[in-house]
Amino acid sequence: MELAGITKRFPGVVANHDIHLTVRRGTVHALCGENGAGKSTLMKILYGMQKPDEGTITLDGEQVSLHTPADAIARGIGMVHQHFMLADNLTVLENVVLGAEKMHGIGNKARARIKEISDAYGLGVRPDVLVEDLGVADRQRVEILKVLYRGARTLILDEPTAVLVPQEVDALFDNLRELKAEGLTVIFISHKLGEVLSVADDITVIRRGTTVGTAIPSETTPKQLAELMVGEELPSPETRESTVTDVPMLTVDGLHLSATDSDGVVRAVLDGISFTIHKGEVLGLAGVEGNGQAELVEAIMGMRHPDGGSVTLDGADITQAPTRKRREDGIGYIPEDRHRHGLLLEAPLWENRILGHVTEKPNSKKGLIDIKAARADTERIVREYDVRTPGIEVTAASLSGGNQQKLIVGREMSHEPKLLIAAHPTRGVDVGAQAQIWDQIREARREGLAVLLISADLDELIGLSDTLRVMFRGRLVADADPATITPEELGSAMTGAASGHLEHHEAGEAPEAPEAGETPEAGKAPKAPETPETPESPESSESSESSEDSENPNENPNENEEGGDAK
Amino acid sequence: MKKFDKNKLILGLAAPVLAIVTALVITSVIIGVTGKDPFHAYQVMVDFGSKSDSQVWIINKATPYYLSALAVAIGFRMNLFNIGVDGQYRIAAFFAAVVGGSLALPGFIQIPVIILVAMAVGAIWAGIAGLLKVTRNVNEVISTIMLNAIGASIIGYLLQDGRLAEKEGNLIHTPYLPDSAHFFEIPTQPKPIFGFVVIAALAGAAYWFVLNRTRFGFDLRTVGRSESAAQASGVSVKRMIITAMLLSGAMAGLVGMPTLLGVSYNYGTDFPTGIGFTGIAIALLGRNNPIGMALAALLWGFLERTGTQLEFEGYAQEIVGVIQGVIVLCVVIAYEIVRRYGLKAQQRKVGEELAAQARKSDKAEASA
Structure with missing residues (x-):
């Protein structure tokens, strides 16, 4: 399969521009790039969901044009979507x-x-x-x-590991190897480098909508790949010095919430949830999605009314307070689903800046909206938080996900929050914006902000948090120390296999394993303190930063083995 | 940024213009099919509509239409379809007439009392639908349309000789309002314009100000744009639904006032009906915009006025009904088309501008 010169002008996100991709039969071909780089668009073109403006698609030497997914299926191309389409x-x-x-x-x-x-x-x-x-x-x-x-012979998997815990990822990769062994072709989309390197035979990297290079896993370190992908030095979510104080900011005690599920059965979605977040502390909440995290956030925000327990913010009981009061009292909220809860998509940016803070300065004065001040402050947020937009009159819908998120972060940080609830703050956000958001959370934490962090990105959780809790079926089942825990250990608690205080076990594992565990998605390699802008061309980034390569030597031997199996 | 504003204006005007032009084309075809000359019909309409008595008639007709459109628009702005403005204004006017007819106070008290009674009754009637939606999750379209029927029955029951009404010839109506309750008129020739047009203009200004300049209005529009985002932002959606229905109903209460205080001075079996539904069409045509709705209300009045004249010229009078119907259909379609186009165009533009910026910075880096 070969794609040549694919260009697609697509609203809001980075357009695909002059894409070249060659996939060999019977291989796992990884397509990686940061979020918003244009991977999904490209795959939609390949699956017939979008028509390219320019360029050709060639299958087995025959040039084809795919108008609908049915065309693609007829030619043996199948797609596994990120969001499952099952009844x-x-x-x-x-x-x-x-x-x-x-x-x-x-x-x-x-x-x-x-x-x-x-x-x-x-x-x-x-x-x-x-x-x-x-x-x-x-x-x-x-x-x-x-x-x-x-009858698909070519499978496209769009971010298949996003919803899986590490153990499940391994199982998926075993499946992919089986498929490959049977002569099927797999196109694997991911931005997680560790995964890409462990399963792929070939790698194509997309950046800003165009293919910037290819790599062979056995000859590439995660670092090189990451730099190819980002075009610059990688950020790390690590929090260095602790800023935790002993002043409680948010205390949740015995929170209980029942809800009726689709079968009409009343279940406890939150059961006996108790925790305290202190000033300057980031509490990370791990858990497979759907185990009550969203409900907990909504209960703290006052969007759901728990049937037991109390919530105390900065010494004041807010269990009964309405959402607006809680926001005025200093809860900042970065919602999990920004389109549903964080933005008015068809409203201009400056109105989105008012959203959620309509009663606060500078947005209003004595019941009246202060449009001038709100606009001026929107300009400030756009500038300070690097929201890429031609102006503040455009609708929120026309921004890419990362820029929408930066706007939300900027807005929530602009009201001196005491507590920030950050649900998947960097989901769907490109690496540059990710680093920025992390920086802002760290910065605010230094100034005494308490943060409740919920994330599916275990590295983000471990890197940013001062304390870790694991949520499973509506209960906090385990806690862990982010300094020592590995994503795998956290993952086993997320599936309910472990509970209580998670200790990091080194004894039973191979000597190099713990180290591997700490950087399993090696894309998040530690940041070099003062790296200037790295040259962007693929050739130069392969040769640069060789001093850092020693950090992840353990990744390579595995890759060689797998590469060998494949051929 | 200026460019976006200009585009926004063009897009804003595109939909009504597109709709009216399309409607004219379709109507021309229809008139042509009946074997008449469509352009002569338009000529007749323009000539007759621009006569001064027609102009007064149109303004007086447009005043209740405009108030009705405002009532509907309040609901529209937060995604509530108050289809019950019709029932609300009728029951409001009825009770206002009953109260007004039984009081004899000086005008400066009498008139506000009547208006306030009307607004309160309208608000209560609409509030029932709001309450049902919030507590029992009853769709407001269903409940308001049923409340229309219930309202009509209540009026029918009370509007009988010996109950709250009296008989005068063939007509049954509530007792006449005292002279002190007659609203002022603007002395124009050949006939005066209802003074209530001033109230309508004020209502339009208040509508604009409250929705666009106050926190409350922002909250209301937020709910209309995204209920989930509104809730997360701290708006109590349920309370907002009730408040919006109350406001919409109170505005609906004003709809019958130009007639009650300026023409009939009572509520009788001949009190105009159907203005609530006209209001829906006008709100759609005017894009919920206070100026747009005023123009739409005038257009409606113009069509109705000139329709009668077409009959004398040998055209079917129904042609006006056809034009109105076609306009509403065209409007709904045109707005959706223009809205989608506008959104897409903007997204594309943002994408292009950012891509251009990125390319520029890429080049700068490469050359550095």
Whole structure:
């Protein structure tokens, strides 16, 4: 498969520009680049969901034009989306045959075919289980099976590991190797370098919408790859000196919240949640999504009303306070879903700057909106937080995700918050903005801000937090010291396999393993203190920074082995 | 930044212009199909509509339409479809007429009392729908339309000789308001303009000011744009729904006032109906914008005035109804098209400008 000169002008995000990509049959080809670099757009073009403005797609030497996903499927290209497209109330079998009834019917023939595929690639899919009973990893396997069932020989996986804990990622990679061994081609989209290096045969890097280079995993260190991807020195989420004080800022005590789920069963989504965040402390909350983190945040924000327990902010009981009062009292909120909770997409930036702080200065005076001051302050936020926009009159929807997030961070930080609730603050944000957001959180923390950090990025959690808690099924089941814990250990608590105080175990592991664990996604390699701007061309970045390579030597031997297996 | 403003203005005007031009084209075809000359019809309409008595008629007709459109627009601005303005203004005017007819106070007290009663009754009637939505999650479209029917029945029951009304010939109506309750008129020739047009203009200004310049208005618009974001931002969405319905109903209460205080001085079986639905069309056509709705209300009045004249010229009078219907359809479609186009165009533009910036900085770095 070959893509040449693909250009796509696409609203809001970086356009694809002169993309060249060659994928060899029977390999795992990783496509990596920071968020917003244009990976997903490219894949949508390949899957027929978007039409390129320029450029050609060649499959097996034949030039094709893909107008719809159906065209792509007919040519053996299948896509596993980042967000699963499964009907929860149907069985695996029903989900797989849905829309493909003509292939093997909907009965035993289809079931046999599913079994056959599942066994051939070691997917372990059970056809008659309801999808709603499956975990995330299993659902992903169903998605893969769905694509294979339709006869795909080339699979596109869009950020498949984003929703998985480390153990599940390993299992997924085993599946991918099986697929490869059977002669299938896998295009794997990711911005996590450790993963890319461990599973890919070839790597193509995209930056700012264009392909900036290719790499072979066995000859590349994560650092080189990362620099190719970012074009500059990498940031690290690490927090250095502790600023934790013993003044409690937020105290949550015995919080309990029940909710009725889709089956009408009342469940406790928050059960006996108690914790304290002190001034200058970042409390990181780990957990697989859907274990009550969102509900906890909404309860602290006053958007949900818990049926037991109390919330105290800076000595004042706010358990009954409405959301606006809590915000006025100094809770800053970076919501998990910025489109739903953080922005008015069709409103101009300056109105978005007012959102959530309409009663506070400089946005209003005595009940009236102070448009002039709000605009001026929006200009300031745009400048200070490096929001890339041609002006403050454009709608929030026309900014890319990272710039939207910078605007939100700027807004929340502009009201001297006492407590910042940051839910996935750097999700969908490019590396540059990520570093900035981390810096801002660290900066504010030094000044006595208390932060509740929720993130699916375990490195971010471990790097930024002073204290770690693990949430599982609505309870805080474990705590850990971010200084010693590894993502793998945290991951096992996130799946409920471990609880209590997590101790870092070194004894049972190979000597180099702990070190590997600390930088498993080696893209987040420690930052060199005063690196000037790194030259951007691929050649120069490969040769530069060789002094840092020794930090991740353990990644390479594995890669060589796997590369060997593949060929 | 200036460029964006200009584009915004062009886009803002594009939709109504597009809608009216399309409507004219479609109507011309329809008139043509009936075998008549469409351009002569327009000529007749313009000539007749620009006569001075027509102008007075149009303004007097447009005043309640405008108030009705404001009432609908308050709901629209926060994604509430108050389809019950019709019932609200009628029941409000009815009770205002009853109260007004039974009091004999000096005008400067009498008139405000009548207006306040109307606003209060309208607010209560709309508030029921708000309450049902908040407590029982009843869609406001369903509840307001049912409240229209209930309101009509209540009026029907009370508007009987011996209850709250009296009989005069074939007509049954509430007792006449005392002379002190007659609203002032603007002495124009050949007929006066209702003084209530001033109240309508003030209501329009208040609508603009409250929505665009106050915290409350910001909160209201926030709910309209995104309920989830509004809630996260600290707006109590439920309270806002009730407040907006109350305001919308209070505004609806004003709709019957030009008629009650300026023409009929009572509420009878011949009290005008259907203005609430006209208000929906006008609010749509005027984009919820106070000026836009005023123009739309005048256009509506113009069409109705000149429609009668078309009949004398041998055209079917229904042609005006067709024009109105086609305009509303065109408006809804045109706005959606223009809105989507505008959003896309802006996104593309932002993307291009940023890409250009990035390329420039790339080059700068490369040459450095």
